[in-house]
Amino acid sequence: MAKKNMKVAVIGHSGMGGQAVVEQLLQRGHAVTGISIDADKVPAQSGLSNVQLDILHTSELTNVLQGHDVVVSVFSGGHAVDLSVYYLQIEGTRSMIKAVRDAEVPYFIYVGGAASLYVKPGLQMFDDPRFPTWYFGVQPPAHLRWLGEITGETFFFEAADRKENGSIAPGASDPFLEECIKDWRKVPLLEGCRIALELFEDKSSFQWSFLSPPWMYRPGPGTGQYELGVDFMIFKNGIPSGIDLPDLALAIVDETENQRLIHKHWTVSGEQNNYGV
Known part of the structure; x- marks a missing residue:
C-alpha cells in the first residue's frame, strides 16, 4: 500500500530533476525539505522548506535529515568535462550515504546515470565498444x-x-x-555515477535503491506512464530508450510511496518510443 503524508527530503532540488520531483511530491500531499547549495534561488511554496547547504558538510546534512521518512537524491556534480565533477559526485555520494545512515532515515533513493546500466551480462554501457x-x-x-x-x-x-x-x-x-x-571516453559525471553505484551495492545495513535514468532522458511533456527495468538498459527498436522529465519524476515519487525496489539498481523508459527519430 502506498504511503501517504510523508516527510521527504530532496537533495539537489534546485535542478531540473529536483524541481520536477518536488512538484510531484507536493501534488500528492507530502511535506518536502529541499536541500541545495543554491536553495536561496528556489521560490517559496506551501509544503516546501528550502535549506541552503553544501552536502559535503556531512554533520550538518545529518542534522537536516533527522526525522524524514525518505531521502531522494537528484544531486549532480555538474556536466562539465572536468575532474571536479567526478570528485563532487563521489564525495557527495559518500557524504549523503553517511548522513542518511547516521540520521536513521528509513529509505534513500539515489538518482545516478546511465553509465552503470548493463547492455548485456558483464558489460556496462560505459564499457560498450560503441560508446561514445x-x-x-x-x-x-x-x-x-x-x-x-x-x-x-x-x-x-x-x-x-x-x-x-x-x-x-x-x-x-x-x-x-x-x-x-571520439575522446569522450572520460565523462566525469557518468564515471562518477557509475562508481557511486559501487558505494551502494552489497550493502544491506540500510534501505536504498539506485535509479539510473535511460540514456535519452530529457525535458518533455511526459505521458503519465513508464516501463521499469532492473540492472539492464532498456532498448526500443535497437536503440537506447528515453524518458521525459515528468515521467521520470513520476517513477521516483511512485517508488517513494510504494518502496518496492529496495536494494535494487533500476531504470525506467517512456512508454512512447519517439526517442530515436
Whole structure:
C-alpha cells in the first residue's frame, strides 16, 4: 500500500530533476525539505522548506535529515568535462550515504546515470565498444540540442541541424559528430555515477535503491506512464530508450510511496518510443 503524508527530503532540488520531483511530491500531499547549495534561488511554496547547504558538510546534512521518512537524491556534480565533477559526485555520494545512515532515515533513493546500466551480462554501457560514438550518434535532434544547452558544446546543435535538414540520413553515422566526441571516453559525471553505484551495492545495513535514468532522458511533456527495468538498459527498436522529465519524476515519487525496489539498481523508459527519430 502506498504511503501517504510523508516527510521527504530532496537533495539537489534546485535542478531540473529536483524541481520536477518536488512538484510531484507536493501534488500528492507530502511535506518536502529541499536541500541545495543554491536553495536561496528556489521560490517559496506551501509544503516546501528550502535549506541552503553544501552536502559535503556531512554533520550538518545529518542534522537536516533527522526525522524524514525518505531521502531522494537528484544531486549532480555538474556536466562539465572536468575532474571536479567526478570528485563532487563521489564525495557527495559518500557524504549523503553517511548522513542518511547516521540520521536513521528509513529509505534513500539515489538518482545516478546511465553509465552503470548493463547492455548485456558483464558489460556496462560505459564499457560498450560503441560508446561514445554510436550512443551519441543515435540521439534525435531534440536530445542533441538539449545536450548542447547543458554542456555548452556547439557541435551538438550543428549535429541536430544536419539530422533535421537531411544531411545525415536516418541511422547513418555523422563523421563530424564522431570526431568531436571520439575522446569522450572520460565523462566525469557518468564515471562518477557509475562508481557511486559501487558505494551502494552489497550493502544491506540500510534501505536504498539506485535509479539510473535511460540514456535519452530529457525535458518533455511526459505521458503519465513508464516501463521499469532492473540492472539492464532498456532498448526500443535497437536503440537506447528515453524518458521525459515528468515521467521520470513520476517513477521516483511512485517508488517513494510504494518502496518496492529496495536494494535494487533500476531504470525506467517512456512508454512512447519517439526517442530515436
